[in-house]
Amino acid sequence: MFYITTKKASGVISGFQTSEDAPITWSRELPASCQLSHGLGALVTPLLAGLLETEPNKIWTFEQFFSSVTQVTQAKRAQIWTWHVHTCQMLRIYPAVKELNFELLSAEIEKQSAVAPAHQLLLHNQVQVKHDRWPLQTSRQKPLILFHRENNNVALVDAGEVPKFPSFQTPVQLEADATVSKSCCSVGYCAKRQTEHVSQASTLAEEATKGLSRLISRETAEVDALRAQTLLLASVLWGRAQAVIKAQEIIAKLKPTISNSLSEDLRRKQVEVSRLHVELEKLAPVLKQLSSKDLLKEWLNLSEGLSAERGACEANKVSSLVARLKDSWQHLLRDRATREPSYNDEQFHLLERIKASETAKKIVNLLSTQVLPFAAALADSLADWYKLAQTSFLQVEILKRDMLQAQSQLERLQESYEILEEMFLSNAEVSASRPSSPAEDRKSRSPTPSPMRSPSPPVPGGKTSPCRSPADVLAVQEEINQLLKDNSHLISFFNSLSLEMPDLDD
Known part of the structure; x- marks a missing residue:
């Protein structure tokens, strides 16, 4: 010292030191x-x-x-328990500040796992952890589950290797036997920690697969519901534009001098809405395929024979053997205190040596044939399953982004529609209040019947009454107002849907 x-x-x-009296590293x-x-x-x-x-x-x-x-x-x-899926390690985050926000948590996780915050996918109780769901309570049994968005490799880092137990010397020596049995007990506890680590990994692997599977199912259902609402909104916008176009055509026939550019703008908007409608319809098969995937069933198939119960059973076996090994060490330790043991004490001492050696062999056999192969198979199954789940999760994220883009485009189109509708209403009011020009009066007296009104009945004496007058214009305006009134429920429905649209960032 x-x-x-x-x-x-x-x-x-x-x-x-590598050996006694060796230099210290x-x-x-x-x-x-x-x-x-x-x-x-x-x-x-x-x-x-x-x-x-x-x-x-x-x-x-x-x-x-x-x-x-x-x-x-x-x-x-204030420690935060986090289980890293790809290394099957339990990370313990010890915050350096009293109020740990989500950004600091992501930075602390990056220090211990080398996973950048942009690539972190955190789950807790089958719910994705984001800024709005932090802080929360964690424990060893209910930790945060950390997935890597880009990497799908899995390896049990702390699974270890088959331990090597020291052997007893051939001539019986009480002092040496007690020392060897103590070393065997230490190695046995290392083996116990190995099996407990594998058992915990099997339990948390089931929790991780279940949580991510249900998260993907919920996200898929939300995207599908958003697609249906967006399709309905597109149909409502298309109907609003069609109603205004028809009304504009009526006014244009009554007032030929009025420009028809408003209808052309509306038709261009209709084309954009139709394009969005077609793109959203194409996403239906993809969403149906994602909804039909049962990731939990895939995990059960891949992890057949790798249940958490089996991992716990192997851990209990090793724990029982280690307790037996510790009991042998205690007996040999008491024998060391006896300077001159009797013949019976020597025989019992030999039995405890044999018992300790056989127990060590059982631990080695259990780890080499059961625990370590179980750990390797668990890591391979988890890696294969996450490849499937990662693909589905990325597809859902891409579809969600596309839906949000379509929604923003529809919002811009809605604003354009409102501007064009206001222009149409103002034009309709102006055309109704302005007196007809002589050219329009002559055209209105032409024998060509109006496509929107039936010809006037013949007047006795062979004369016909004028078919166009300011009163007729007012009647047409009433007809236009009726068209807008008929479509007002579509406008109200569109506004209600916009208010009820869920916030997809949650």
Whole structure:
């Protein structure tokens, strides 16, 4: 200890030896075998560096020490559990500030997972986590589920390898046997952590697949409902334009001097609406195909034999064997305290040695034949399933973006329609109040019947009454107003649909 605290360099907090009396390999980071999480290790590292500092001018004061300890304890109370699907690791986020917003959370997740915020897909209780759904409570059993939007590879990073247990020496030595059994117990606990990690991964994999499947189903249903509403809105806009075009044609026949450019503008708008209508109709087969996909069923097929119950069963088996191994270590430890054991004590000592060796072999066999193959198969199945789910999720996002674009185009067309309708109404009022010109009167007295009104009945004496007059113009205006009144329910319906349109950013 004197050598460690006096000879190490400044800032060094750990070191290891490959053998007894071998040189120490120093490090400024915690060793890989440290059981602290990455998030807590980042908080503890400067604390250890300050405590183990050898240079007097860099040694921490009591205020610095207690301030760092307070920061660690406060952060630990507010920790955020996040399960990374692609590495099957449980990340623990320890916020450095009291109020952790969504942007800071994404940045902290990026530090531990190397997943950029733009590529993060976070779920909690089968709901996508966004700015408006934060903050929320997490736990080891109900963590945030982190998916990578672009990457679909999965690997159990902490699954480990088959452990190697030390063997007992051939001549019975009480001191050496107690030391070997203690080492066997330590290796057994490492194997126990491996199996618990695999068991937790199998449980959270089911939760992750279920949550993402239901999210995709809900998003698909929302996009389909939006498509139906957008189609209806397009039909309403087309009908409004058609009503104004017909009314404009009536006025143009009554007043030939009035320009017909308004109808041409409306027809161009109708063409745009028709184009949007056709594009939305083409999306129906794609949405139907997405709706028919059962991702949960796909996961059940891919993960057959990889249930969470099986993972928990394997973990319980290893836990039971480790408890038996610890019991053997306790017996051998008591034998060491007996300096001169009797013959019976020696025989029991040999039995405990054999028991510890056989238990270690069972643990090795269980990990090599059951646990590690289970972990590899689980990672492969999860990767294959996420490839399907990722494709569906990206398709839904693209369709959602297309729907939003179509909706914005319809909103712009609606504004254009309202402007053109106001122009039409003002033109209709002007044409009704303005007296007819002599040319229009002569044309109105021509024998050609109006397409909108039946010819006047013959007058006795062979004379015919004029078929066009200011009164006739007023009658036509009343007819136009009736057309607009007939379509007013379409306008009201369109406005109500616009108000009831769901906010798709939620």
